[in-house]
Amino acid sequence: MSSYLSLESVGMEFKRGGLTSVVLKDVDLKIAKGEFVSIIGHSGCGKSTVLNIIAGLLRCTSGGVLLENREVDSPGPDRAVVFQNHSLLPWLTVYENVRLGIDKVFGRSKSKAERHDWTMHNLSLVHMDHAVRKYPEEISGGMKQRVGIARALAMEPKVLLMDEPFGALDALTRAHLQDSLMEIHATLGNTVIMITHDVDEAVLLSDRIVMMTNGPAATVGEVLAVPLPRPRHRLALAEDKTYVHCRSEVLRFLYERHRHPAAA
Numbered sequence: 001m002s003s004y005l006s007l008e009s010v011g012m013e014f015k016r017g018g019l020t021s022v023v024l025k026d027v028d029l030k031i032a033k034g035e036f037v038s039i040i041g042h043s044g045c046g047k048s049t050v051l052n053i054i055a056g057l058l059r060c061t062s063g064g065v066l067l068e069n070r071e072v073d074s075p076g077p078d079r080a081v082v083f084q085n086h087s088l089l090p091w092l093t094v095y096e097n098v099r100l101g102i103d104k105v106f107g108r109s110k111s112k113a114e115r116h117d118w119t120m121h122n123l124s125l126v127h128m129d130h131a132v133r134k135y136p137e138e139i140s141g142g143m144k145q146r147v148g149i150a151r152a153l154a155m156e157p158k159v160l161l162m163d164e165p166f167g168a169l170d171a172l173t174r175a176h177l178q179d180s181l182m183e184i185h186a187t188l189g190n191t192v193i194m195i196t197h198d199v200d201e202a203v204l205l206s207d208r209i210v211m212m213t214n215g216p217a218a219t220v221g222e223v224l225a226v227p228l229p230r231p232r233h234r235l236a237l238a239e240d241k242t243y244v245h246c247r248s249e250v251l252r253f254l255y256e257r258h259r260h261p262a263a264a
Ligand SMILES: Nc1ncnc2c1ncn2[C@@H]1O[C@H](COP(=O)(O)OP(=O)(O)OP(=O)(O)O)[C@@H](O)[C@H]1O
Pocket: 014, 015, 016, 021, 023, 041, 042, 043, 044, 045, 046, 047, 048, 049, 050, 215
């Protein structure tokens, strides 16, 4: 069966001077359309490297990535990335930051009025349509991440790639953004791959959690399905048996079966 996105025996080596370091080895993963997948693993195991290979920002040294059966070998608007620290252009307003990418990708296919509407639509998806005239320095960290997500969604990517998107935010803001992301995923049905260090975040948001072994030569250790119905509500889940079980499975993987060498 062919999958929507597939990583086939992906390997990555970095060469520096005469030294070669094997970061990833035989990473195999198949992701279905509309699936929400989290990648979790100890610091430095290679999560960002996996994401950057899918994004086309890095080329793997063996194996390959297929999206709808076509090989991924360069960045493209079909794979939008949201990083931990927002990458908004400080001299542009919230509106202009989102509009810029829309003009670039849809300059020919959408009229000016349609591009305006599309900008506003995506800003309202992340509840930022009230701040269109503000500059990045005038809004909070959480708001900047919202705008970054709007900018990524506006590309209508086939896959939304998120590298610890909420890692720099306080717990409350993080919870709000997680709820918004679940809402967006429910509305648009996008395929999402998210790196996180937060076990609760992984269980709350994901259909499956990919747990990576420690490097060097890191690979997929285990994949945990999260069979919780949606919509999911954090308060109701706190004592839900399936939730608690998934949470402890991930913790067990990280702290028993694949304890970080630095902590051993
Ligand atoms: N361009 C590069 N050249 C050499 N080594 C690299 C390069 N990029 C990453 N690495 C190495 O690859 C390994 C994996 O890095 P990566 O950033 O993918 O890990 P990570 O799991 O995302 O870490 P963290 O959770 O701390 O963000 C690290 O040992 C890192 O030093």
